[in-house]
Amino acid sequence: MRNPQLNANGELTHLLTIEGLPREILTHILDTATSFISIAERDVKKVPLLRGKSVFNLFFESSTRTRTTFEIAAKRLSADVVNLNINTSSQSKGESLLDTIDNLAAMNADMFVVRHSQSGAAHMIARHLAPHFHVINAGDGRHAHPTQGLLDAYTIRHFKKDFRGLSVAIVGDILHSRVARSLIHALNTLGTTDLRAIGPQTLMPSGVEQLGIRVYHDMSEGLRNCDVIVMLRLQNERMRGPLLPSAQEFFKTFGLTPEKLALAKPDAIVMHPGPMNRGVEIDSSVADGPQAVILQQVTFGIAVRMAVMSIVASH
Amino acid sequence: MRVSIANGMIVDPVNRVERPGDVAIDGEHIVAAGQLPAGFKPDRTIDASGLVVAPGFVDLAARLREPGFEYKATLASELHAAVAGGITTLVCPPDTDPPLDEPGLVEMLKRRAANLSLAHVHPLGALTAKLEGERLAELNVLAEAGCVAFSQGDVPLVDTLLLWRALQYAATFKFGVWLRPQDSFLAKNGVAHDGEVATRLGLPGIPTIAETIAITTILRLVRESGARVHICRISSAESVQLIREAKQAGLSITCDVAIHHLHCTDADIGFFDSHFHVVPPFRTQRDREVLCAALADGTIDALCSDHTPVDEDAKQIPFGESEPGATGLELLLPLTLKWAKESKLSMSQALAAITSAPARLLGLDAGTLSPAARADICVFDPEAMVRITPQSLRSQGKNTPFLGCELAGTVRYTLVNGAVVYSGR
Structure with a gap:
């Protein structure tokens, strides 16, 4: 079974779990992070890497710290950020999770940052979406963060x-x-x-x-x-x-x-x-x-x- | 109408028959299996060259979803699926909505099934009213209406005193009680076998002891009450051991296993594939191997499909919220053959688990090709491969761990009461 967060070239297209990722990818992320540390110390805390991209913060479970840091991170990369706090109980009465995702995808999102109370929710969303979308797991049940x-x-x-x-x-x-x-x-x-x-x-x-x-x-x-x-x-x-x-x-x-x-x-x-x-x-x-x-x-x-x-x- | 099924390989486990020959049918009954009687002039001859001619299969657990869950499946869709899978007799659990706790519901179900003239349907009655586990259902009235035994389905019976009373009461009238062993407190909120895989995936676990403690309780209560109990869907090596010891000690007890438990383990859940969400949960490789061996050596009495059609919406959600269950009517034959091949069993040994053994357990005159038996017959090609896809399945439930798999064993004809009710390519 291929690791669902890697593309055919073994490159990271989603971040769903750390399990199964090679050391080089983890080290690359840590090294890249080091290069971003100094940005926070500048007057203009922005780089244009995600300019024109839309990041949807999709939180089915409440969070302040994680959501805020994702929002700041996306904004420092010059992305447009949309925050959605979706109460799971109201969701269960109406629209299904994948319907919600389809609707947001139709709004031309590029990246979903997902937190959900159920283990595997981020995997399911990543599997459902077309390959050009990216999913970052911001915490799913007991499974991964x-x-x-x-x-x-x-x-x-x-x-x-x-x-x-x-x-x-x-x-x-x-x-x-x-x-x-x-x-x-x-x-x-x-x-x-x-x-x-x-x-x-x-x-x-x-x-x-x-x-x-x-x-x-x-x-x-x-x-x-x-x-x-x-x-x-x-x-x-x-x-x-x-x-x-x-x-x-x-x-x-x-x-x-x-x-x-x-x-x-x-x-x-x-x-x-x-x-x-x-x-x-x-x-x-x-x-x-x-x-x-x-x-x-x-x-x-x-x-x-x-x-x-x-x-x-x-x- | 006289029918002959010619030139097939006749496999009739109860009569220890596995040889080429012809089967003669007159009206609703079998006249002979082996050689056509002298002067037998068939109106129709079915050519079974290269095919196996076996008794129609007897399935101890198939949810038909009526009444109440018609959006998951209907009587018609599932009985068509049953005969497409070679199943001519099936038992359905009482966990419908409303549950089968009133004679009118049972009679209606039986009548509607009979009108379809497909597989024979034998309902299990609810053991307790509304399956609520608080008071006994009217077992005698339900038995009269056609219930073959009584069960809680997958609904837990939490109150051990009530379970004991239920077994005493059922024993009074020699009614069978079918129980799926699961301690509801130990299994609470669980969705996967409690072990390394569930821990990795962060899924709440159902420990093996949830099953073994329930079995231990049931075995003690059987000894106390003398009730005729059938233990449904065991999933662990430890459960096999408990039942083996009980049988060796002379306790009259039977049990079954679901066909997918002979082939899947918790590791198959992979990246949260909800098609592998079933109850009881898939356990470890060792459990799977022990279940396979125990069915072969007779510790486990019979194999069933545990057919549970689930609608797409209830599976297309995160694993932990998804509805458990797998569709199985059309997979029973190929998966039985797969188990037999892996266990190096003869065709007759393999088919016994889905014909003569479950029929004996039910006390029904079915699952055999003996003269005068009802002409319920499955003619199948043991080698022809079938690819399992949503389109290939007649059942309304497309939910199976085996989607996309290619399996050997294709039904060509199914006969019920001497009439061809299914013929495939």
Whole structure:
């Protein structure tokens, strides 16, 4: 089966998932992003790479940060941007997802940035559209959030220079996390060999080891000598119920406190995809501390999204 | 009318027959299979040279979608599909809208099916009123109306006490109860086998224990109640093991497997292909291999199509929201032959799983070419390839994992009650 995000020449025409992409493509995206970083520091923060192109931000699931950074990225590339927040419940009563897509395609869109609560939605849209359209997955269910995985990888490369020889721990709700899945694929492809998932059994998807990550149920074991700690967001509705007894108990066992952070290497960086729950997965003193690079992630996110958009649009 | 089917390879599993010969039909019944009786003068002769002449197939699970879901399929469309697939007797589950929990609905369905003069239809009655799992349906009244056994379809029966009472009540009158084993709490929100593939794709999982725990419960309740239970659509190696042990311990229990489970695994979902969204879910390669072997060795009693026509709109949405099910009536024969070939079974062993075995399970005089049996017959070419496309399928349901596949096994003639109801190229 051909990777549906590559064209016959093996070039990236959609970004749907990091899984299955060769290292060269990932490195090319990261290198391209580096060249875009300086644009943000100019007076005129624009390059004409997507001039005359229409980018539709299609969000079936609410988001502020991701949608905004995609919008900024597209505008810095000189594209015209249309933002659509489509409430899935009202959609289910009327127009089907593919009808919506057909209508927008008829408005001569060039690129769709799609977020959807269902895993595989971006794949389905990409399969449905004619080949000259481009689809960027901005998060589908629990499946993938490839631009987040790439900006995480970018942040790690920025601070640690190389992926090889690093120990990276991903902590918290792996089960529901598309961020974790995308980062696991990215780091495995880029050469990190010591990947660790830390959390209770209830938040570990079955067979996750086969994605290339070791599972730990204990922070003191899992964080030892880590170079990078990625804290995942815990959704409100999952804080109490069959998966976890309470937010307090989660913080006590898996929340990142200064004491637990001290188990990692002294120069370890702390990342979080946002939005953070202070006092649930991360202590404020860590989130605001010198090792946190959470705001840099946001800045890098724009450059990475510019890189992805410019690369897929060129194929 | 006298018909002879001449020069075919006669395969009649129950009589252990697999040899060339002629089949003689007089009116609605078979007169002889092997040599035409002396003086038998047929009004019509069907040339079956190079073809297999077998009993019409008996399918233990085919959703016809009437009443209530006519936009997915109709009685007429699906019964035409059935005979095009060589199926002459089928059992339909009660999960229609309204469900088959009233005698009037059952009688209407049977009458309308009979008027079409295609395959024989045997409905399963609802085990509980409206399939709600709260109170028993009127089993005796439904049995009188023509229900062959009772079932919840795929609707979960959550209340174990009610399940026990239902089995005790059914056992009182020796009614069969057909149950699809799935713990509804463990399977909640799941859409794919809980394992590496679902984890990669980010699809909520249905763990194997959702099935094995339900089977364990059912087996214990069968032992307590003495009910005649048929376990429908098992999907895992562990389930096979539980049923094998129960049978060895002398428990009277039967089970079946859906034809697509002998050929597909969760890895086939690929990039979220909703045609692979079925219930129970496709599991691992090991599960598939164990199911294939268990059907061959008789641990699994019969094979069924689990035919579930789904409209295009319900499949053209993201995997997790798509409606589960696969169309199967016209794939039963080619996929049975494929399983038999891979398992190195004889034609007779292969066809037993879709003729004599399910007929015995139903207690019906069907699935055989014995003299005096009803002349329900399928004549097919075991080598001729058929390409599965939306156009090639007569069923209104075009949803199958095998779209685009080329499979061996093409039905040439189907006879029901001695009349040719289908003839293909």
